[in-house]
Amino acid sequence: MSFPIAPDGDIPLADGLSREFLFHHRVCPHRLGVGGSLVVAAAPDAHLDALDEIAFAYGRPAVAEAAPAEEVERLIERLTTRADRRIELARVAGDDDLAADVRDLASQPPVIRYVNLLVRDAYDAGASDIHLEAGRSGLAARFRLDGVLTPAPEPPAELHHAVVSRIKLLAELDIAERRRPQDGRIRVRLEARELDLRVSTVPTLFGESVVLRLLDRGGRPVSLSELGMPDAVLERMTGLARRPHGMVLVTGPTGSGKTTTLYAALGLRDVAAEKVVTVEDPVEYQLGGVTQVPVHRQAGVTFGAALRSILRQDPDVVMVGEMRDPETAEVAVQAAMTGHMVFSTLHTNDAVGAIPRLLDLGVPDYLVAATLDAVLAQRLVRRVCDACAAEYDPPREAVARLGAGLPSPGRFVRGAGCARCRGTGYRGRLGVFELVEVDDALRDAVVRRAPRSELRDRAVAGGMAPLRVDAWSKVARGLTTVEEVLRVVQE
Numbered sequence: 001m002s003f004p005i006a007p008d009g010d011i012p013l014a015d016g017l018s019r020e021f022l023f024h025h026r027v028c029p030h031r032l033g034v035g036g037s038l039v040v041a042a043a044p045d046a047h048l049d050a051l052d053e054i055a056f057a058y059g060r061p062a063v064a065e066a067a068p069a070e071e072v073e074r075l076i077e078r079l080t081t082r083a084d085r086r087i088e089l090a091r092v093a094g095d096d097d098l099a100a101d102v103r104d105l106a107s108q109p110p111v112i113r114y115v116n117l118l119v120r121d122a123y124d125a126g127a128s129d130i131h132l133e134a135g136r137s138g139l140a141a142r143f144r145l146d147g148v149l150t151p152a153p154e155p156p157a158e159l160h161h162a163v164v165s166r167i168k169l170l171a172e173l174d175i176a177e178r179r180r181p182q183d184g185r186i187r188v189r190l191e192a193r194e195l196d197l198r199v200s201t202v203p204t205l206f207g208e209s210v211v212l213r214l215l216d217r218g219g220r221p222v223s224l225s226e227l228g229m230p231d232a233v234l235e236r237m238t239g240l241a242r243r244p245h246g247m248v249l250v251t252g253p254t255g256s257g258k259t260t261t262l263y264a265a266l267g268l269r270d271v272a273a274e275k276v277v278t279v280e281d282p283v284e285y286q287l288g289g290v291t292q293v294p295v296h297r298q299a300g301v302t303f304g305a306a307l308r309s310i311l312r313q314d315p316d317v318v319m320v321g322e323m324r325d326p327e328t329a330e331v332a333v334q335a336a337m338t339g340h341m342v343f344s345t346l347h348t349n350d351a352v353g354a355i356p357r358l359l360d361l362g363v364p365d366y367l368v369a370a371t372l373d374a375v376l377a378q379r380l381v382r383r384v385c386d387a388c389a390a391e392y393d394p395p396r397e398a399v400a401r402l403g404a405g406l407p408s409p410g411r412f413v414r415g416a417g418c419a420r421c422r423g424t425g426y427r428g429r430l431g432v433f434e435l436v437e438v439d440d441a442l443r444d445a446v447v448r449r450a451p452r453s454e455l456r457d458r459a460v461a462g463g464m465a466p467l468r469v470d471a472w473s474k475v476a477r478g479l480t481t482v483e484e485v486l487r488v489v490q491e
Helices: 019-025 048-058 071-082 111-124 157-170 230-242 258-266 303-313 326-337 355-361 365-371 396-402 442-448 450-462 467-476 482-488
Strands: 029-033 038-042 062-066 088-093 095-102 129-135 138-145 146-149 182-188 191-205 207-216 246-251 276-280 290-293 317-320 341-345 374-386 389-392 414-415 426-437
Touching: 019 029, 019 071, 029 048, 029 071, 038 048, 038 365, 088 442, 095 258, 111 129, 111 138, 111 157, 111 191, 111 207, 129 157, 129 317, 138 157, 146 326, 157 182, 157 191, 157 207, 157 246, 207 482, 230 258, 230 426, 230 442, 246 258, 246 326, 258 276, 258 317, 258 341, 258 374, 276 303, 290 303, 303 317, 303 326, 303 450, 317 326, 326 341, 326 355, 326 365, 326 482, 341 355, 355 365, 355 374, 365 374, 365 442, 374 467, 374 482, 396 467, 396 482, 426 467, 426 482
Parallel strands: 038 062, 246 341, 246 374, 276 290, 276 317, 317 341
Antiparallel strands: 029 038, 088 095, 088 182, 129 138, 129 207, 138 146, 182 191, 191 207, 374 426, 389 414
16 A cells, blocks of 8 residues: 555655655655656765665665765654654643643644754654754754764754753743753653653753653563573672662663663562652653652752652662662661662773772772672673674674673674664664672682672672673674674673
8 A cells, every 4th residue: 555645746655764764865755757657855965775675665766866965854853843743842840741842743833843843753763862063054953873973853043042942941941041051841642651751951052952851650560580581690790670678789881771771679668568769860761669769969969969869768678779879878778787778870881890999989898898798880782783784894803802701602693774673773672781699709809808899700600791792792692783782881
């Protein structure tokens, strides 16, 4: 069945095609040709293998027509910003829903239309963040998809300031204040879904830049078994998450999925029989049966202050979103010493690095040795798109760097780029992990303030498989690529 196109009308964007796919392949559906075929404008550097995907999406033959690169880019922008969708934005003010109903986008001013479509495009693409960056030539828009920034539809030059003001208005920020950073939030309804947008603005040399973090209020935390852990790590982590007292830390850079892992660990607790309290900045998912405390620095509710207060709430299990200062680390360790189970995160490059980091935060070595049960380090790598996966030969130096001393898989897989993955070759992400359980030998080394190299050697002797080993196993199974692992994992 062919995609409906009016004979004299504009070509609509077919389901399954995206702006990123068209830009990646340098092609754009343009007009109807002879016999109902679809004429596709193709830049000089176009990847014409995309014609098959376009023909399938429209249900009619696709024929390439040479066009200048600038013309193809203009056609793509025109096609992808013309899609008419309905969403509803609402400001959050306490418990009141102050709705800004935008049911008929066609009748709204262009700035409102652009902001609404930008949010909808980001949600449809699965983006975690929207970046609006002020530069010399105006406002640039980008989405963070699977941890990587990709181009997004940009506003017309005359709307740059109006777009920023529209977002600040929805977030209830001071639209007249452009000299200092501001933070706010917007509630977004997309059909049956409800999102929170966390808004951050900062003044720059060429104007205000804005970042919107998308949080799905209707989403659910995943389980440990869905994170991609190796069987041995999953079994050990499951046992650790169910311990009655102690401390388990998850480490990694920003955006590596640490909070998701902590939520999964909390999912193993019996909330009907235990008091589970979390301190988070922000609260990313609402957990049934769990008391969740958001950090509010302006009101004096920091991680450390909130943690001291909730320990008077008779908790059994405590999750601290991040140990970022000596006060938080001290109170968390004391909680673990007094019979609580504590989960938290740190920013370190590997699992062993959590030990010297705790010492740097002022925690005495004997308390680290007595309370720390395990450290899980993790990264997120993009998953090869299963719709366009194909064998390839990665660069030899990359294989030698990642797979040194490890058995070769014989075949490597990557995505060629298709409509389902928006032309990137990747769709979704999975974790890469290393787990250190603190045994007696490692505790002795901690108390002796042993150098980092010795701590790592003892961790490996105790059964730790480094991040590189888990990453290589996922490359060997065709789940990700050598290049993607090297982009994320550094040892």
